[in-house]
Amino acid sequence: MTRIGWRLASIVTGAVFIALWQLIANAHVISPVYLPSPARTWDALVVGFTSGTLPDQLWQTVQRMFVGWLLASLVGIVIGAAIGLSPKAREYVGPTLEFIRPLPASAVIPLAIVFFGLTDGMVLAVIAFGALWPTLLATVHGFAAVEPCLYDVSRALRMSRFAVIWKIALPSSLPDILAGMRLSLTISLILAVVGEMLASRIGLGRGILVAARLFHSPDLYAGVVLLGALGYVTAQGLFAVEARLLRWRHR
Amino acid sequence: MDSQPLIAFDRVSMTLGGTEVLTNIDLRIEAGDFVCVVGPSGCGKTTMLRLLGGLLEPTAGEVRYAGKRIVAPRADIAIMFQDYGRALLPWRTVAGNVSLALEALDVPKEERPGRIAGVLATVGLDGKADKYPSELSGGMQQRLQIARCLAQQPNVLLMDEPFGALDAMTRQTLQDEVLSIVAASGATVFFVTHDLEEAVYLGNRVIGLQPHPGRVAGDVAVNLARPRNQLTTREDPEFARLRRHLFDFIKDPGA
């Protein structure tokens, strides 16, 4: 079968699963309070969008996610470049970074609450903190791993320090940096949702939590579906940007 | 015009990482020379090249270009590295890689396309300006490196075993191309190789180095007719004699 044929077949398989879901829901094997049918979930989505509630929540979540992510990425790249380019810095600061790497970003939420209270600022701070490390660590790695022969070439051509960083180190590190940013984006979404839940800020995270508390399962599931879609679209978007910037890799 | 050589190694010694890599190197290279340096691994021939390129400073003695000590890389000395895969920028096109040299020389933007086109035509890459190095064969990548060096319009070309990683046929083609490029530009060449035949074929002078520590074991003039020819030159009895002589010299310099 062709590529498109298989693609269609896999979509059909997905549809089969949704049909199964519908059957299970219809049979009331699980109470509709806990498991809404796909049909009711879809209705909730439609109503949510036409009434403006979901777009509003979506926009809030998206905003938080991207602002925190972009801020963190910028800081992460600048600091990561500085550390990555200096063997001394890598030696002294590296182990500390390695220690922070496995730290669950959500562990700093209580600390952030202490400083910022249950505000938008707190959520943004947590998102930025969580999103910082993957990009920073990936940038350090990228800048540290620049092909040494290229440094020889840059010396032979008598390039300035700035030119070496801008024309050689940065493009060379770009694949690593983008991979780090991809991970950071995933974390941004997660922390945005968690932050909204905790701080009761308007957004999809709070939306689904409220729906659960009110036993409005169709709204709950609709919100989760939307979050899944958000995760998918943003990941694909970043992939597309990456493909464009790194087209030299795919030729 | 005085009889000063273009390049001079004056009692040069080089210690790297505790080991003495080169000891008491005395060498004079005239403008227009095509000097090939041969020797077994560890004899310091790449170190000599890096000293000439200004990438290293000698522990003792002086390396001079046109009478002045070499303390840093010079715009008129171009370096061609051995591992072309690692010496080219994979994220830039063929034209972009050549452009790097022009950017480093602060060549005005308007002049660049013309010079890039010219240099690519010289090495036979004119149709490939928009390709990425990963799309090129080994031989073409090495030509790209040559093109980048030529973009500097150098007086001296330093080449570090440039054809070692290529197959025999590509190697021979590139040898002849280098000869014709050098003949046209009049550049002085310092060519490092482990291949004795290549050294005799290309150069008008072959320096043999002995290792541990590296020192000049032989300095032989090659008077074979130019332009060289892969078939006739290699069949010339003088070619065989020179090769044998060098082989013996490197094995036992006392002979």
Place this chain on the structure above:
Amino acid sequence: MKRWRGLLFPLVLIAIAQAAAMATHLQSYTLASPADAAVAGAHALADGSIAVATLQTLANAFGGLALGGGFGLVAGIVLGSSVIADRLMEFSVEALRPVPSVALIPIAMLTFGFGFRMEIAIVSFAAFWPVLILTRNAVAGIDAGLIDVARALRLRPFARTVKIVLPAALPRIFVAFRLAAGIALTVAVTVEVSTNPMGLGYGMILAEQSLHPDLMLAYLVWVGVLGWGLNFAITSAQRRLFRA
């Protein structure tokens, strides 16, 4: 001596924080000096509260890792061995994978209430995906020659899987579980911080709410040590097992 250079930076930072706290005679509900945090941590250790919380978090994390990782392993082997299954499931995997595990917190809360089941369910979801994808890649990437050997020996699918496929894919499967373990711990703490009243995450929230910044900091450092220690232990095991 050189190996200890890495400790210099954090030690200096801690020293500065301590000095600053002492210089300003810090007494607040928001900040605590490193020394105070250490004392609070020692107390919590002594009265067993940190130990209990740690065990709860680890139980949830490993429970979820085992459940989600187990399913992911099986599914990964299936998708990696069967091109048809892999292609058919492509869309479903693509659609479900980007759902953030934290988005399932309200669903789990609704279904299970608070407690172990809810947290393990969410951790399972989170741990499932990396194990699935990496196992699938590992199995699919096995040298075709080995599969030929299996065919030549006329091994039935189950025997082939156990005797040839799994051992060959084991190093990469191990890496998958190592990554999933980190994710499991992170998600567990996240669920505890946001909703579930148990474990280290909840301990931090309690400390913050009861205005005990020293205890909160102690928990934070401990979570960091735990995460790092877990990763270190698994990486060392990996090196020893696979000489990688």
